[in-house]
Amino acid sequence: MARLVRATYTSTVPRRVARTSRAMTIGGGCRPDAVIFGRRQSGPSAAIVGGGPAGLMAAEVLAEGGVAVRVYDHMPSLGRKLLMAGRGGLNLTHSEPLELFLDRFGGARAWLEPAIRAFPPEMLIEWCHGLGQKTFVGSSGRVFPRAMKASPLLRAWLTRLNALGVRFHPRHRWTGWTADGAMSFATPDGDVVIQPSVAILAPGGASWPRLGSDGVWAAYLSQGVSPFRPSNCGFVVEWSAHLRERFAGCPLKRIALSFGGRTVRGEATITETGLEGGAVYALSAGIRDAIEAAGPVTVSLDLRPDLSLAALSARLNVARRGQSLSGFLRKQGGLAPEAIALVQEALHGGMGSNDLPGLIKSLPLVFRAPRPIGRAISSAGGLRAEVLDARFMLLDRPGVFAAGEMLDWEAPTGGYLLQACFSTGAAAARGALAWLAEAGRTGSVGDR
Numbered sequence: 001m002a003r004l005v006r007a008t009y010t011s012t013v014p015r016r017v018a019r020t021s022r023a024m025t026i027g028g029g030c031r032p033d034a035v036i037f038g039r040r041q042s043g044p045s046a047a048i049v050g051g052g053p054a055g056l057m058a059a060e061v062l063a064e065g066g067v068a069v070r071v072y073d074h075m076p077s078l079g080r081k082l083l084m085a086g087r088g089g090l091n092l093t094h095s096e097p098l099e100l101f102l103d104r105f106g107g108a109r110a111w112l113e114p115a116i117r118a119f120p121p122e123m124l125i126e127w128c129h130g131l132g133q134k135t136f137v138g139s140s141g142r143v144f145p146r147a148m149k150a151s152p153l154l155r156a157w158l159t160r161l162n163a164l165g166v167r168f169h170p171r172h173r174w175t176g177w178t179a180d181g182a183m184s185f186a187t188p189d190g191d192v193v194i195q196p197s198v199a200i201l202a203p204g205g206a207s208w209p210r211l212g213s214d215g216v217w218a219a220y221l222s223q224g225v226s227p228f229r230p231s232n233c234g235f236v237v238e239w240s241a242h243l244r245e246r247f248a249g250c251p252l253k254r255i256a257l258s259f260g261g262r263t264v265r266g267e268a269t270i271t272e273t274g275l276e277g278g279a280v281y282a283l284s285a286g287i288r289d290a291i292e293a294a295g296p297v298t299v300s301l302d303l304r305p306d307l308s309l310a311a312l313s314a315r316l317n318v319a320r321r322g323q324s325l326s327g328f329l330r331k332q333g334g335l336a337p338e339a340i341a342l343v344q345e346a347l348h349g350g351m352g353s354n355d356l357p358g359l360i361k362s363l364p365l366v367f368r369a370p371r372p373i374g375r376a377i378s379s380a381g382g383l384r385a386e387v388l389d390a391r392f393m394l395l396d397r398p399g400v401f402a403a404g405e406m407l408d409w410e411a412p413t414g415g416y417l418l419q420a421c422f423s424t425g426a427a428a429a430r431g432a433l434a435w436l437a438e439a440g441r442t443g444s445v446g447d448r
């Protein structure tokens with residue numbers, strides 16, 4: 001039995017949204033102004049599912065637009081994935097030219113472009129500065145807060161949202177819709193049903209479910225959801241017991257990986273189960289797709305990308321004079337112990353004994369499968385463009401908008417993920433404001 005929530009609701013007076021005497025509820029049904037908790041609530045209201053970057057950005061835009069906003073999240077606290085991203089320095093966005101930036105979204109570029117152009121990287125940086133968090137551009141062009149973590153940003157943001165009258169409801173799991181289109185939530189105190197004027201769904205994708213985004217929401221949107229797949233993920237490589245035991249956790253610095261005609265320089269980390277890290281993530285979408293299509297693939301690892309094959313061959317074309325292979329590769333090849341271990345593993349597997357330089361420059365690694373989605377940086381799949389209109393409103397649920405990683409796009413690491421979440425959060429909220437204002441729609445909070 002659903003419970004009536006007896007919470008106070010400090011609605012800010014709508015400033016930009018036109019008023020009428022009738023309320024338009026999500027799902028499109030018109031009903032008289034709602035009377036809640038014994039008092040008449042005027043003005044539109046918004047329920048936001050998910051207190052991550054997309055949901056909180058939507059909350060800010062809606063609250064500034066004069067809408068009374070409540071943010072619901074099933075976790076005990078908000079922004080957990082943002083905080084986790086902060087552990088890696090919080091790469092907020094990227095400073096490269098916008099055309100190049102937009103290309104990073106591949107086939108989803110056309111869909112996301114209006115949202116990103118309306119809230120582009122420089123606006124995100126300004127917004128960050130407005131929250132007292134100065135930023136800097138790293139040598140790779142990536143943009144980070146100077147604090148190199150998310151907690152000061154999140155703290156300042158929640159304070160701003162509080163001041164705007166946004167109410168937060170942790171431990172509220174959105175569980176779908178009632179027969180008449182209201183939204184239901186499971187809480188520790190029982191089920192709650194609400195009927196706000198508009199809703200923004202921003203429950204994230206399906207990676208790192210322990211941080212909150214578990215993808216369970218897909219069950220409540222019966223159509224238009226592509227299956228989730230790991231994105232920016234590591235891959236399973238079958239190491240020998242020796243390599244696993246001795247070198248799991250060791251970084252491979254200044255390497256290059258090649259697959260499908262693309263070469264990426266960067267770093268990777270040997271793990272118990274395979275290979276992770278920036279260079280792997282950068283190629284991961286293509287590798288994942290190829291594995292899905294035809295099984296394991298071979299990726300080429302260059303352990304000395306800064307040396308040409310000829311230069312490396314010249315260095316190695318000297319007598320070993322009793323040196324062990326390890327010592328020789330370390331001294332002449334300039335390889336680190338973990339790189340030497342990979343070469344030796346390949347030699348033991350019968351590869352490249354006649355062509356050591358060739359092996360070092362192009363060491364074949366068989367990637368068997370992506371690591372599970374629960375360990376991926378992000379997910380592909382989610383709500384498809386075709387079930388939304390240009391302002392991110394669900395075509396079959398007027399008044400319900402979607403934003404963030406729940407949408408079916410993917411992008412590499414480099415700040416593109418967060419930027420798209422912030423931008424689509426803002427775009428969905430602007431869409432909701434426009435929808436409310438259109439045809440004089442004004443909502444009353446529909447908690448019941």
Ligand SMILES: Cc1cc2nc3c(=O)[nH]c(=O)nc-3n(C[C@H](O)[C@H](O)[C@H](O)COP(=O)(O)OP(=O)(O)OC[C@H]3O[C@@H](n4cnc5c(N)ncnc54)[C@H](O)[C@@H]3O)c2cc1C
Pocket residue numbers: 049050051052053054055072073074075078079080081082084085086088089090091092093172173174175202203204205207208211212213214215216217376377378403404405406414415416417418419421
């Ligand atoms: C380890 C790691 C590092 C990362 N580093 C970076 C980085 O440096 N740069 C970058 O651009 N991106 C990074 N990302 C990705 C980035 O953090 C995400 O893309 C982004 O947080 C997604 O934002 P979102 O608001 O769509 O979803 P989320 O941040 O996942 O937030 C969704 C929220 O919805 C809540 N929720 C889910 N289901 C429900 C429900 N049914 N009811 C109520 N609440 C629900 C969740 O609890 C969660 O709080 C990183 C990700 C990981 C895992």
